Amino acid sequence: DIQMTQSPSSLSASVGDRVTITCRASQSITNYLNWYQQKPGKAPKVLIYAASSLQSGVPSRFSGSGSGTDFTLTISSLQPEDFAMYYCQQSYSTPRTFGQGTKVEIK
Amino acid sequence: QVQLQESGPGLVKTSETLSLTCIVSGGSINGYYWSWIRQPAGKGLEWIGRFYTSGSTNYNPSLKSRVTMAVDTSKNQFFLSLNSVTAADTAVYYCAREVNYDSSGRYFDYWGQGTLVTVAS
Numbered sequence: 104d105i106q107m108t109q110s111p112s113s114l115s116a117s118v119g120d121r122v123t124i125t126c127r128a129s130q131s132i133t134n135y136l137n138w139y140q141q142k143p144g145k146a147p148k149v150l151i152y153a154a155s156s157l158q159s160g161v162p163s164r165f166s167g168s169g170s171g172t173d174f175t176l177t178i179s180s181l182q183p184e185d186f187a188m189y190y191c192q193q194s195y196s197t198p199r200t201f202g203q204g205t206k207v208e209i210k
Numbered sequence: 211q212v213q214l215q216e217s218g219p220g221l222v223k224t225s226e227t228l229s230l231t232c233i234v235s236g237g238s239i240n241g242y243y244w245s246w247i248r249q250p251a252g253k254g255l256e257w258i259g260r261f262y263t264s265g266s267t268n269y270n271p272s273l274k275s276r277v278t279m280a281v282d283t284s285k286n287q288f289f290l291s292l293n294s295v296t297a298a299d300t301a302v303y304y305c306a307r308e309v310n311y312d313s314s315g316r317y318f319d320y321w322g323q324g325t326l327v328t329v330a331s
Contacts, residue, residue, distance in 0.1 A: 147255065147304075152317040153311055190254065192318075194315055197257075198268070198270040198271065198272075201255040203254045
């Protein structure tokens, strides 16, 4: 199985801050990396697919980068509705695996 | 707009079989991969497995011996069966559609709202 490791596990930030979350795969997954946002009591929602492609309807303040084993999700200017859990997920192979999640909290 | 809705018992007894249904509306079930994913309270996401409507399946090796997935294309619904459950199987269970954006790449674009299944004696 491909292990996905996110860092940090949690972070505190203020509205307007630039936030960066990293995800590392245990082997190369080329660009088969997706990012999801999950709010309490809700299903995850895709933000970024193929490492850097913005899902339709997702605000442009979200961006993704990386390839191989190292990836980054950036929120350029944190908004109140962005406080949530974020997960990376690889689609390079089965079993599909997710990072352990990063909780973005209000400072 | 595609919608997914999970249903099934909220409580399953230890050692018995967990059975869930996912009903797909607003689109055809044919031509896609459909997955089950679970999430224990306060924890991360675990992929259980998937099937393609042609009949092929992939299961997570950690659960493979206990999992069966099936589909009823005539009713646009699919099923999860997990046997010999223990308290460790207590989780919110999601069904999700996996869509491809190129020949190999995929992501989960539609999810059900999730259903909590508690395993207890």
